[in-house]
Structure formats: C-alpha cells, structure tokens
Amino acid sequence: xxxxxxxxxAALLIVSCGPSKVATQARKSFDGNWxxxxxxxxxxxxxxxxxxxxxxxxxxxxxxxxxxxxNNNQGNYSVVGADCTAGERYFNWAVxxxxxxxxxxxxxxxxxxxxxxxxxxxxxxxxNLVSLSETSMIWEQTVTLEGKPFVIRMNFxxx
Numbered sequence: 613x614x615x616x617x618x619x620x621x622a623a624l625l626i627v628s629c630g631p632s633k634v635a636t637q638a639r640k641s642f643d644g645n646w647x648x649x650x651x652x653x654x655x656x657x658x659x660x661x662x663x664x665x666x667x668x669x670x671x672x673x674x675x676x677x678x679x680x681x682x683n684n685n686q687g688n689y690s691v692v693g694a695d696c697t698a699g700e701r702y703f704n705w706a707v708x709x710x711x712x713x714x715x716x717x718x719x720x721x722x723x724x725x726x727x728x729x730x731x732x733x734x735x736x737x738x739x740n741l742v743s744l745s746e747t748s749m750i751w752e753q754t755v756t757l758e759g760k761p762f763v764i765r766m767n768f769x770x771x
Contacts, residue, residue: 640682641744641745641746641749642680642682642705642707642744642749643680643681643682644679644680644770645677645678645679645770645771646677646678646679646680646749646768646769646770646771647675647676647677647678647768647769647771648673648674648675648676648677648678648689648766648767648768649674649675649767649768649769650674650766650767651664651670651673651674651764651765651766651767652764652765652767653762653763653764653765654752654763654765655763656762656763662764664764664766665721665723665737666723666732667691667701667723668691668696668697669696670764671693671695671696672691672692672693672695672696672697673691673766674692674693675692675693676689676690676691676692677689677690677771678768680705685704685705685706686702686703686704686705686724686728687702687703687704687705688700688701688702688703689701689703700726701723702723702724702725702726702728703721703722703723703724703736704721704722704724704728704730704736705719705720705721705722706719706720707719707720707741708720708738717740717741718738718739718740718741719738719739719740719741719751720736720737720738720739721736721737721739722734722735722736722737723736737753738753739751739752739753739766740752740753740754742765746770747769747770748767748768748769748770749767749768749769749770750765750766750767750768751765751766751768752764752765752766753766
C-alpha cells in the first residue's frame with residue numbers, strides 16, 4: 613500500500629511540474645521557418661536608430677528568416693540588407709510561462725554560437741509574445757528611452 617501511495621504521489625509531482633498544455637502548444641506553434649516582416653514602434657513617431665539583440669540595426673532584420681526547433685529549443689536567423697553584416701546567427705529560446713499574464717507569455721532568446729553555447733555569458737533577451745498562431749507571431753520588447761518605456765514590435769509570418 614505504501615508503494616502504491618508513493619507511486620501515485622510521484623506521478624502527481626511529475627505531472628504538476630511539466631509545462632502546461634498552453635505552453636506546450638505555444639512551443640509547437642513556434643516550430644518551423646518564419647520571416648520578420650516589420651519592426652515598428654507603437655505609439656511613437658519619428659526616426660529611431662534601434663539595434664536588435666545587440667546584433668544589427670532593425671532595418672537589417674526586416675526580411676530576415678528565422679528557424680525554431682521546439683524539440684531542443686534551438687534556432688537560427690539570418691539578417692539581410694546591403695549595409696548589414698549578413699550571415700547566420702544562432703540562439704536558444706524558451707516560452708516563459710511563469711511570468712505569463714492572461715494568455716500572454718514572455719519569450720526568452722539567448723544568443724549562442726553554432727554549437728549553441730552562450731556567446732553572452734548566459735545573458736539573453738526577454739520579449740513579450742503578444743500573439744502566436746499557426747501563421748503569424750508578434751513579439752514586443754520594452755526598453756527605456758529618455759526615462760520612459762519604449763516598445764519595439766516585431767511582426768512575423770510563417771513561411
């Protein structure tokens with residue numbers, strides 16, 4: 613009887629520690645190839661010189677292709693543009709359900725080398741996964757500009 617209770621308790625612990633059905637579905641929706649169509653700055657006007665992911669200007673990311681692999685949370689992207697350092701970049705990613713609010717998740721992206729070893733001392737970027745479907749995805753990153761929140765929105769479509 614004690615063994616049965618132990619097995620049941622262990623099973624409940626394993627189930628309760630796993631990702632939720634919503635987070636699992638979000639990870640599966642990421643799977644595949646995406647194109648970053650636009651980078652916008654909602655509720656802001658003017659011209660901004662924004663560098664994304666400490667890598668390249670936002671203009672270099674327009675039209676970039678991204679690959680996400682959900683079974684190992686790895687991926688890569690390639691920037692484009694005449695005045696851009698073209699080439700493939702690598703990252704690890706995760707959907708952070710612990711900091712989620714009403715259907716919105718944080719998305720974590722950590723730059724890596726081609727062997728998926730951190731290139732930034734295990735530092736990365738936290739973005740808000742505003743929406744995700746089988747065909748489109750929107751990320752937002754909030755930074756500070758002149759002491760005020762400044763939102764960077766990235767719009768993707770699945771290719």
